[in-house]
Every structure is written in C-alpha cells, then in structure tokens.
Amino acid sequence: MIIINTSVKGKKYRVSIAFLLIVAVVVVFFIFKSEVKSEPLASVEVFNDIDFKSNNADVDGHKKEFKNTLDEHLTELKLSNDEKTLILTALENSVFERIPNANTSDGDYLINISLNKRYEIYLDSTNKQLIFANEHDNDSNHRYYKFTNDSGLFKLLEESTKETLDK
Template identity: 50%
Template sequence: MNAKGKSKKMIASIFILFIVALFVAFFVFNSNTLASDEVFNDIDFESEYVNVDGYKLDRETEEIFVKLKLIEDDKKAILEAFKNSKFEILSSSESYVDGNYFINITLNKRYELELDSTQKVLIFSYEEDNDSDHKYYKFSNDNGLFELLETIAKGSVNQ
C-alpha cells in the first residue's frame, strides 16, 4: 500500500474514532438518569439522627391507611434503597399519579414523600425538599424499594 492509501485509511480511522467519541460523550453528558443525592436537596444519608416511618393507602380495598411497622433493619434497608436508587425526571404530561405509599424520612432534615408503586414514581410533598418546582421523578432503578415496602406492608396488616 502506498503512502497516499495509508494516509486515507488513517484519516478514516481518526474520523470514525471522533464520531464514536462524540456519540459516547453525548450519552454520558445528556443522560437524564439522576442519583438520589441529585434528587433530594441537601440529603445526608450519614446523618446521626435517623427516623423512617410511613403509611400505605390501599386504593383497591379502600382500606384507608395501614401504618408501616418498621424495625431498625427495615429503616436501614429503606434508606439504603433510596440512596442507591436512580431516577428520571417526568414530563408534566406524565406526572399525575396517585401515591399509595407515604414515607417520612428524617435525617439531617425531614423529607415527606409520596410514592406510586404501580408507576414507580416519587413525589415530594414539599418543593423545598428537592428544589424541584414540582417535578416528579420516576425510578429507573428502585433498588428493591417497592418490593421491600410491599413486604413490610403485608407484615403490618397481619400483625
């Protein structure tokens, strides 16, 4: 192969490499997946004071509220699930939901949350808890949170 052929091949390789790099950069920087610390305003999962409580509203049986009976291990598991969850911002057309779990988390401050387990949506009761301007978040990875809440709710009803 002559020098002209090698030069064209090298330019083509550089061009392809450049296109691939742009493609990767686009997806990395334009990803709409958010970590929990990007969703919760000023959250400190390492806070010394920790409290988690909540209720489940069963819309099918119209049982008003079932208080979740949480032991310390449940509280830690819920916090760990939130900490490791991933979220996406919902558009306003997707954001109407009826939550069936109401969870209060107190760490360095109190977060009052409404969760829809069917659509896997997180709603902050107070806007200042996430600087959201009323944004709702869909779990892209709930890290087992809804299965955990359902197990706890079933145990709370049976006791």
C-alpha cells in the first residue's frame, strides 16, 4: 500500500518554491539582456559633468606610433583652434554603447580635453573605443565604451596627425 501525502501545506510550499525559481530566472534573464544589448549613450551620459559649452575649451594630445614592435613613439598633435572646435563638436555629437571590456589596454591616441574640468581619454581608432585614463571622469568602475557613431572624430584626428607629420 502506497501512502500519498496530499497535504495542502506541502503543495503550497512546492508551488511557492517553483514560483520563486521562475521569478529568479526571469530577473536574471532581464539583467543579462540589458548588459548584452545596451542602449545608445550620448557623450553627456558617458562623461561625468561635462559641459561642452565651457569658455575654457581646449584639446591637446598625442598619437602613439610604433616604429617597430618594441619602440613606441609619441607624436604631439598640433591642433589649430578650428581643429580643436571640430574635435570637440564631433565628440559631443558621438554616440556610444557600453561594452564589457576593451580589446586593448590603451588606444592609439591620448587626448586631453579641458572644458569645465580636464578629461584624459585613450581612443582606439582600430576598435573605435574610448577608455578613460581616470575612472572619476565618468563615475565608472572600469566601464568601456565603443563608438557607434564617432561623428568623424577619428578622421579629424588622423588628418591632424598627418598634417603634423608632414610639417
């Protein structure tokens, strides 16, 4: 003779556990989905407290070049005021997506932007990535960004580097 436990209390307990497991799976799914497919971000969402209308605007920087695999050379960007304005405008109009990590440790450009405060960023033109040199510049804990639209920023930087090397 088999005795089947048909107590109501036991069934409610199993249903509650099953419900909690389903809710947990749904929550984990939505968290994973939001991390994998991020929403487009504007520059003001990526940079901490940036004010592109600041009167103290300035841009300078360097391009890394490798003469051979061991010799790294920095070429200073000599930017005119018009080029600085175009670079800031392109950066302001750029669109980003958050990525889990950068494909590179540093980019091929180290850019210093002075507006309402100073921002130091590495730009990787190959992977179209932005990496902050100082984490407090974007209130992040190792967050990395990929340009989905660079608004011509990398083309401007490449042209200004070419002009510097031609001089």
